[in-house]
Each structure stands twice: as structure tokens, then as C-alpha cells.
Amino acid sequence: MREKLKIIDFSILLSVIILQCVAIANAQQWKELKGNHFIICFTQGKSFASEVLRKAEKDYERIASDLGYARYSNFWTWSNRVKIYIYPDHTSYLKAANQPEWSEGMADYLTKEILSYFGSRDFLSSILPHEIAHLIFRDFVGFKGEVPLWLDEGVAQWEEQINRDWIKKVMSQNLKKKALLSLKDMMDLDVRLVKQSDKLHLRTTSIDGKHGFLILDGENLVNLYYLQAASLVGFLIERYGTDKFTNFCRELRDGKSLDGALRSAYTVRLSNIEELEDKWVQYLREE
DSSP states (O other): OHHHHHHHHHHHHHHHHHHHHHHHHHHTOOEEEEOSSEEEEESSOHHHHHHHHHHHHHHHHHHHHHTTOTTOTTTTOGGGOEEEEEESSHHHHHHHHTOOTTOOOEEETTTTEEEEETTOSSIIIIIHHHHHHHHHHHHHHTTTSOOOHHHHHHHHHHTOGGGHHHHHHHHHHHHHTTOOOOHHHHHHOOGGGOOTTOOOEEEEEEETTEEEEEEEOHHHHHHHHHHHHHHHHHHHHHHHOHHHHHHHHHHHHTTOOHHHHHHHHHTTSOOSHHHHHHHHHHHHHHO
């Protein structure tokens, strides 16, 4: 009798385990919506997934045009389409993406995938265009050339179109306060290693040939770096046009130094990093 009870108990337990496994499998059974350049993978919220696809295709066309890459044929089409995974909630996204608690979305350069979750507040307006810009930019310049980090991050920040006017306003205010990082400092700084909890950083500033220092905590340093990166990219595109910016990125991709790429793409207008910094400061004054 005791052995029979054990068999019954085990059968019930096994059934529960099987049901749980089926439930988990069903929860992660991806459904797909396909567009010209993207495949949206989702488990729930078809209307949200449809909106993600619509916005992604719209952002792709705008960003590719902004950066001068729209002329390339078969870019992200058919089997090369980018997959966007929309996880059912924030917890499952964080677990799959292995990202910190504050993360709302991320892009994987190697697999050409973008990850986020159902109901993310900032995904459509900021994160999606940001990550699409990263992928388009890296698809073009690759990883072999001497492409500065601020240029990569600046492209992604600038393509968050909703924030452009705010970026211009903040940077003009920072110029008046003489609170700008020198471009040389930005070239040397790997902002990915800066923790927002860091207490103090001593960085250099250079405005109109006058050099000084800034003392910033980690959070303010990170914020200033990203804002300046976006402003610099915006300056290059708005002041000199898309074609020259594309040529500049191509020269970097093909192995030229920053100064060499500037001279080649912008000829007499921008021949080195110092001229880039000076002309950018003038641009801020005119905003």
C-alpha cells in the first residue's frame, strides 16, 4: 500500500512538472511580424509589436538617409533583416540580455538583434532609433578602423530625434558656463569604464584656445560626454551635409586617423581636431 501511494504521488508530481514545462515553453514561443528590414519577435501584445515594426521601418529610412547609407542596396533585406525581440516583461528581458537593472533595451552588433520588452516606456521614442543607429553605423564602418567612441555614441544619440532641440539648448548653456570637455579629452576617455557612482573626475576643457579643468562626478561626466558626442555629430551633419559626413566615416573605416579623415572629407574646412573643436564652438554660439 505504501509503495502504491509513492507511485501515485510521483505521478502527480511528474504531471505538475510537465504542465509547468509546457507553460514555460508556450510563454517563450515567439510569434513573428515581418517587414522590409525587420522581423519583430514577440510573445504577447500584437498591437505593440505592430507599432514597433511600423516605427522601426520609419526610423530605418530616416537614419539611413541622415547618415548617407540609404543608397546601399540589399541593406538589411531578406535573410539580412534585423530581429527585434520583445520580451513579455522587464524581468525576462534583463535575464535574457544580461543587462543592469536600469536597462530598457540593447543591441547586439554580432547577431544584429535588438532586445527590449513589452510596455517599455522609452523604447519607441528613444531606445529603438538609438539602437538602429548603432547597428547601421557599425554595419558601415565595421570594427577595424580607428573610429572614436564618441562618434559611434554621438550618431546614436543624435538619431534620437525627439531630443535634438534639447541637446542644442543644453550645450549652448554649457558653453556659456565654460563647461565643455575638450575634444582631446573625449578622444582619450572610454566613458564605458566610468561608473555613475564615481565621486570625482578631473577633465580638461578647451574653449577659444583657453585651457582649463572641470571637476565632475561620474554621473555628470557620463551625461556631458554623451551630450557633446551628439552635438558634435549634429554639427558635422547640419553644417557640412550628409555626403561629407559619410565620406568622413568611410575614411575612418578605411584606416585613416581622425585628422586624416577630416582633411580628406572636409578639405580646407576642417583639417584637424583643433579646427573641428573651434568650428563646433562657433556653431554652439549661433544656436
